[in-house]
Every structure is written in C-alpha cells, then in structure tokens.
Amino acid sequence: MMCLTIRHPYSAAIFDLGKPLENRTRNIIGEYRGPLAIHVSQTDDGMPAIRRIEQILGRPLNPGELSPGYHGHVIGVVDVVDVHDGRAEVVPCSPWADPVRAHIMIRNPRRFRYPMWAVGKLGLWSIRDDKIADRELAEEVDHG
Numbered sequence: 001m002m003c004l005t006i007r008h009p010y011s012a013a014i015f016d017l018g019k020p021l022e023n024r025t026r027n028i029i030g031e032y033r034g035p036l037a038i039h040v041s042q043t044d045d046g047m048p049a050i051r052r053i054e055q056i057l058g059r060p061l062n063p064g065e066l067s068p069g070y071h072g073h074v075i076g077v078v079d080v081v082d083v084h085d086g087r088a089e090v091v092p093c094s095p096w097a098d099p100v101r102a103h104i105m106i107r108n109p110r111r112f113r114y115p116m117w118a119v120g121k122l123g124l125w126s127i128r129d130d131k132i133a134d135r136e137l138a139e140e141v142d143h144g
Contacts, residue, residue: 003037003127005120008069011040015111023101039074039120056095073115078106
C-alpha cells in the first residue's frame with residue numbers, strides 16, 4: 001500500500017475534522033489513485049498550524065477535538081480520488097486548500113484502532129500490505 005507522511009496536527013485533522021485534502025508544493029503522487037496510509041511525521045507543526053486550523057474552522061478548537069500526534073505512527077487509511085494544481089482554481093476547492101499548492105484530494109478516512117510504528121519517508125512511499133491488513137480499523141469517519 002502507498003503511504004504519505006504528514007505533520008501533526010494536519011494528519012489528525014484528516015480523521016478528526018474532515019480535512020479533505022493534503023497540500024503539497026507539487027504533485028508528488030502522479031497518477032496514483034486508491035488507498036493511502038497516513039503516517040504522522042516525527043516533526044510537529046505546532047501552534048502556528050493549530051491557529052491556521054482554527055482560522056479555517058472559524059472557531060477555536062475544543063479541548064480533545066484533535067487526537068494526539070502519534071508521531072512516527074501510521075494512524076489510518078484514506079482513498080486518493082484526485083490531484084490538481086491549486087493555481088489553476090478560480091475559487092479554492094476547499095477552505096483547507098492552499099492556493100499555490102497541489103491538492104491531493106482524499107475521501108473515506110478510516111482510523112486504526114491501534115496506530116502502527118513506522119519510519120516515515122519523504123514523498124509517496126510504500127508500506128507492506130500485510131502490515132496494514134493486520135491493523136484493526138477503529139471506525140470509518142464520517143464528516144458529512
């Protein structure tokens with residue numbers, strides 16, 4: 001299965017807040033569409049990212065609304081459904097979209113009951129399918 005490392009709190013926002021995309025400086029996934037494991041980076045984007053998320057939501061985050069970082073762990077799976085260049089959009093595709101970045105559009109977030117330790121990598125990388133198959137899904141996350 002393909003995997004992507006994302007910094008906390010943006011990785012948690014996929015599962016906890018319905019973040020529908022990942023912003024990247026360029027299209028790092030090419031033509032790939034399908035399941036994608038989400039790995040949490042060892043590096044945290046910290047309070048500036050929390051403030052940005054609150055700006056996107058238009059409200060402060062509630063205590064406990066974002067799950068813990070689980071840095072260095074694969075926390076779940078999503079489906080990649082599209083990728084496009086934000087610079088080509090007249091109107092942003094989402095409040096989460098950075099207008100000068102590539103938008104990796106994701107759907108159907110499924111969180112693991114027990115996150116799995118893994119060493120992350122830059123770009124799109126592969127993790128053994130049998131490692132993912134052993135993970136029990138805690139829930140399918142529905143954000144409307």
